[in-house]
Amino acid sequence: MERFTLREAAAWTQGEATGDAELTGISTDSRQIGENTLFVPICGERFDAHDFIRKAIDNGAAAVVSHRENETYRVPALHVKNTAQALLDLAGGYRDKCGGKVVGVTGSVGKTTTKELLYAVLREHFHAQKTEGNLNNEIGLPLTLFTMTRKTEVLVAEMGMNHFGEISRMTAAAKPDLAVITNIGTSHIEFLGSREGICKAKLEILEGLKPGGCAVLCGDEPLLWEKRAALPCSVVTYGIENHACSLIAHLHEDGTFDIVNNSLPCDTLPVGRKFTASLSLPGAHNVLNALAAAAVGLLMGETPEEIARGLASYEASGMRQNIYERDGFTIFADCYNASPDAMEATIKVLGTMSAGGRRFAVLGSMLELGAYAKEGHQRAGRAAAQFADALYAYGPDADEMVAGAKERGMENAFAFSDQRALADALRRDAQPGDALLFKGSRGMQMERALALFLGEDVEE
Structure with a gap:
């Protein structure tokens, strides 16, 4: 990070600085304070990081930002109206500086x-x-x-x-x-x-x-x-x-x-x-x-x-669009997140895989769809019926995915509320040469279902 001063930060945020300091780092975590670091406390839903300002100073913070009135600190401080907005304003000023x-x-x-x-x-x-x-x-x-x-x-x-x-x-x-x-x-x-x-x-x-x-x-x-x-x-x-x-x-x-x-x-x-x-x-x-x-x-x-x-x-890795061979299976792991549009596009890719084997769509529920949840999950089920040979659905909306698949004539469509039961069913039904897609919203942790299917140790 380029060097800047607390006075510069005050100009970027339209705040008021008491004292000055030369800074080469910014942290929102009081436990991660490096040399010449400015600590910016953010208010979360369950905590107010202003409560950790003194801990940040003990850990070596050179200066702090605060929107608490009538509080003084033993290091230079930048007083602002709101620290969350100040963080963005600091970033904007620093972006221009660079x-x-x-x-x-x-x-x-x-x-x-x-x-x-x-x-x-x-x-x-x-x-x-x-x-x-x-x-x-x-x-x-x-x-x-x-x-x-x-x-x-x-x-x-x-x-x-x-x-x-x-x-x-x-x-x-x-x-x-x-x-x-x-x-x-x-x-x-x-x-x-x-x-x-x-x-x-x-x-x-x-x-x-x-x-x-x-x-x-x-x-x-x-x-x-x-x-x-x-x-x-x-x-x-x-x-x-x-x-x-x-x-x-x-x-x-x-x-x-x-x-x-x-x-x-x-x-x-x-x-x-x-x-x-x-x-x-x-x-x-x-x-x-x-x-x-x-x-x-x-x-x-x-x-x-x-x-x-x-x-x-470019090579995909981790939980995003990662395709690899394991134990004779073609695994398509895309477990980071999901929406109806992404689900449909990814299932369509599954349809191009495993020319000699079957294609299993292992799908977790999609979150934050509100009133569109029923239609969105049925849409995923219909896509599975078109591009896959079997659907194994998991989560609170698994039944809707199965309903969409069966509406389009897919017989091998099953809903699960437990990932171990899903993995057991997959191990029974899938054979080497088959392709398996694992996809769902982040909260569904479909990488866990994949690990269970592969026989890996999983924390309960």
């Missing part, structure tokens, strides 16, 4: 994969950084911005949300030069009311665009396509089905795809020209994510060779 460009990424489905693909592409030409893990909320986004230095040429910043206003506050701090919206799905529809509401919340990312900034939108998403002309910034679109997009892809049977410049303004790929790329990730939905990364790369002056090399270098 310079460099920021690419903001949001969307209902695919934003994390798109973030990773953007980073893979941009690091081919730039000193690039990215959001790590799930630091994509109003605390994680500032912490990501604080990782920038003057050497950072571009930062890829993921922004997630559950409610209106969250992305608005994050983008005000991030001040992106380019803002990518991958799609408008049904994630968090419980809080946002409708897909129109979700679209409105996602478009908040454009509020923080730097002057001359550009929106990079998926043109295969009708809600984004119809709003493009009314947006107060330049717009670039990408798509597979919508051939009027600025950048499009033509898919080949061998898994490669051509990226064609219809009208995207760039110097390295003239309009009408194309280049071929490939991905280790399966599915047309991931080609869309790759197109977003390609569009940003071209806008930032990268060559087709650099973009193709970056896309080919």
Whole structure:
């Protein structure tokens, strides 16, 4: 982190500093205090970290932020109206101090994969950084911005949300030069009311665009396509089905795809020209994510060779879209999260797997769907009936997934309320040569069901 002073922090937050200090770190955890660190206490639902200010000072904090009135501390302090907003304001000021460009990424489905693909592409030409893990909320986004230095040429910043206003506050701090919206799905529809509401919340990312900034939108998403002309910034679109997009892809049977410049303004790929790329990730939905990364790369002056090399270098790992062989089975682990749109796209990929064996869709319930829960889970069941040979559903909405599958004629559709029972049934029914997809919302912990199926030790 670049050095800054408490006086600078006061200007960024419009707060009042008592004393000054030179700082090279910011922490929201009183237990993780390094040298020259500013401690920023955040109020949570179950605790107020202001109660740990003195502990942070004991641990070596050089200065603290506080919105408690009439409290004094034995180190310099920055008094603000609200520490959560101050954290964002600090990040915004620090982002300006470092310079460099920021690419903001949001969307209902695919934003994390798109973030990773953007980073893979941009690091081919730039000193690039990215959001790590799930630091994509109003605390994680500032912490990501604080990782920038003057050497950072571009930062890829993921922004997630559950409610209106969250992305608005994050983008005000991030001040992106380019803002990518991958799609408008049904994630968090419980809080946002409708897909129109979700679209409105996602478009908040454009509020923080730097002057001359550009929106990079998926043109295969009708809600984004119809709003493009009314947006107060330049717009670039990408798509597979919508051939009027600025950048499009033509898919080949061998898994490669051509990226064609219809009208995207760039110097390295003239309009009408194309280049071929490939991905280790399966599915047309991931080609869309790759197109977003390609569009940003071209806008930032990268060559087709650099973009193709970056896309080919990306490898999935962990709980996201990880496909591997184990004990004769093809395992497709995508357990990090789920929504009806993502579930349907992933089940469609399962349909392309295991030509010689059967395909098992092992699906956990999807959360935060509100009134759309019944239809969303039945939709997943119908997709399973179309692209899989058997459905093993787990969680509070498992019966709805089974109902959707049986509506489309699938006989081998079963609901479970216990993961051990599910794993036992899978071990009985699945045979080497079969392909198994494990997917569900994070709260369903479908990686646990996978571990049980593989005979691994699992904590109760």
